[in-house]
Amino acid sequence: MALSRDQIAMRVAQEFQDGDYVNLGIGIPTLAANFVPDNIEVMLQSENGLLGMGPNPTEEQLDADMINAGKETVTAATGASIFNSAESFAMIRGGHVDFTVLGAFEVDVSGNIASWMIPNKLIKGMGGAMDLVAGAKNIIVTMTHADKHGNSKLLQTCTLPLTGVNCITRIITDLAVLEVKQGAFHLTERAPGVSVDEIKSKTAGELVVPNEVPEMVFA
Amino acid sequence: MALSRDQIAMRVAQEFQDGDYVNLGIGIPTLAANFVPDNIEVMLQSENGLLGMGPNPTEEQLDADMINAGKETVTAATGASIFNSAESFAMIRGGHVDFTVLGAFEVDVSGNIASWMIPNKLIKGMGGAMDLVAGAKNIIVTMTHADKHGNSKLLQTCTLPLTGVNCITRIITDLAVLEVKQGAFHLTERAPGVSVDEIKSKTAGELVVPNEVPEMVFA
């Protein structure tokens, strides 16, 4: 069965290693913070200028000067640092952030990603997404495998305006985990109870399927 | 009579206005700090990362972590700020420092300056001089009009490797004050008791001399 949003986030959190600096986009990526295994620690980077983002504040802790990149009120974790936007993106673009996790409208077999604009429909802007995909050491895209009309979001070539090129190497969807390499999606795991055939039918871009595709394991 | 080093510095200090941020090079320029008129205040920038340089320390104030760009021990004046080298030169190169005063081996009628290298003889390096002449709003060169062999240091074309091009607009020597514009040195003041003829004879580059050349006035 397709994973819930929480389950996708849970699978994402398995990627992290102790000591990783991680930037989580809005939506499912943010949920991953809730599922970091007990035996490791990651530090969350928020691109408005906070490294070591803590939980949302209590009413007593609430402070208008303490927000994250999603403009939500947050706290600073022990050992946090706070800095300006140029420093924050120096950190991101200089390759110092270990993981960026973000959502997407489309990803293609060349590792291109479209996540910020739907012409004539959505003109909100790219925020920090283009910087994040250009700079992070490892990028994970989380999204549903297909849109609500059943159309695949894993394409041979993205159709929407791009956020970045040749930058996506790993995708975690509600159905599968896939690597992007050598011009194809490589299926490495499937959601528990989801068949390889279902994944094939919902993947429009070239898909490489090994003989054995293990199910994801949740602790 | 030719000005002493202190007198050159005194004349330099007359250029400053209340509220100016000033970077003073090693030698005569540094002396100018001693002659800032009582009714104005300037703030000294030291390019190793100090804005608001104070006097040298007493034995009690002495601190190895508190030096200026000449590597001398100094103090911080009230209202000083301390920052890193990239910030210091952002300040300089971004045109935020009002005055740079520095010495030179040669200056020419195009406003070119040579101050850092004598081939096969002196290989100390340019330090911050190239940044300062490229960035400051106003640059004053202080030097003796001629070298110790009597050779003019105000040339038609510099012969030594340059520090910067088309950047010098004002020169204060032991004999005169000159503006550099339209491909010539323009004599504007002479040292008390120094004749226009002496200045002419010691200026190798094209010199424009007005009918009246007032003597410098010292308070």
Added chain:
Amino acid sequence: MAGFDKVVTSYAEAMAGLEDDMTVIAGGFGLCGIPEGLIAQIKTMQTKGLTIVSNNCGVDSFGLGILLENKQVKKMVSSYVGENALFEQQLLNGELEVELTPQGTLAEKMRAGGAGIPAFYTATGYGTPVGEGKESREFNGRPYILEESITGDFAIVKAYKADRYGNCIYRHTAQNFNPMAATAGKITVLEVEEIVEPGELEPSQIHTPGIYIDRVIQGCFEKRIERKVLAK
């Protein structure tokens, strides 16, 4: 010896010299760390045809949004304007131009503008609409695009504490774009929560040295919260 005392006592004085069609760089991220009183003063002045460089454009009734409402803005240079319905409407009507710029590129463009760097290369935006029409070049086998710096006729900046010389510190994440904006204005105006005497701020802890600041005004801030989220 008043040369370094940059404190002004009225908003009119603070924004004196602002004219139609000027470029204004504004600090702040969303509604966090914005110079509320200076924005209100621009509204009062009714200056038209402004180009505003700011990561966001406030919300419909607060922050820079009030200048949109008042039709004073010709062009916005921003990375994200999704909180602002009026923005979308004016854009679709053709009343407003927008130059969408990646957030990190925007921050770096302001810094470069203040630092005398006219242009720099970045990988951000290569191969995307942001890179269209810009020079691209490879360094060490990777493609980058050339981005030019930004400077403004004015910069409006919000800090926590400043001394009379303009040396200032920012509080928590209200820092954001403010330090870069401060460096990039021909005239930089700083609105602060508290003015202190020179010497009260520790020199090596100052975020923005006073050399970048032309005027300092004591403000009074609402500090509206855009998304109040509390611990569960």
Added chain:
Amino acid sequence: MAGFDKVVTSYAEAMAGLEDDMTVIAGGFGLCGIPEGLIAQIKTMQTKGLTIVSNNCGVDSFGLGILLENKQVKKMVSSYVGENALFEQQLLNGELEVELTPQGTLAEKMRAGGAGIPAFYTATGYGTPVGEGKESREFNGRPYILEESITGDFAIVKAYKADRYGNCIYRHTAQNFNPMAATAGKITVLEVEEIVEPGELEPSQIHTPGIYIDRVIQGCFEKRIERKVLAK
């Protein structure tokens, strides 16, 4: 959960992985704010053929000068080396290469290296020997030259206090090149006067966030003064 604890207890551990012919970026200005113990460790390791990027090269018997003395340095990238007679001698002998780089350009090259900016334009050095062989281009009618960024296999940095996560602050003008050097090493090693617990440093007053730091070691500093000048 030791992932963020970067404290090491021996200099051998601090500089582990340094090999012949590597590039080392060093913080410090003259003898101020230099990682004394890390430099001594490089001498102990006898690593040869090093390229050292540092504003200065110490003096003959102290700071980076001891690596010159020990003939471990193949090339220096510096802005000013006038305090060092040995330097001049090795240069004239052809034992040493030098790349003289304006001080501000050097600082910006390190910052750019750490910030993912492969190159930038600057007016500094245009029309001088520094600009020779470099691309030049006009922006707004003024000529600039293209300068490329610098990164190192190692960066060695000196701070005042750091927490176990590597967050640190510098003291007075011992800051200088250290923050930029810290960002530009593949492995960045921080030698500090005092190690504190995470949370002891105020987050918005941290000069270098721990993300740039790989190893932290408690040092013991002589802090030699290059030019002691006292008030008259």
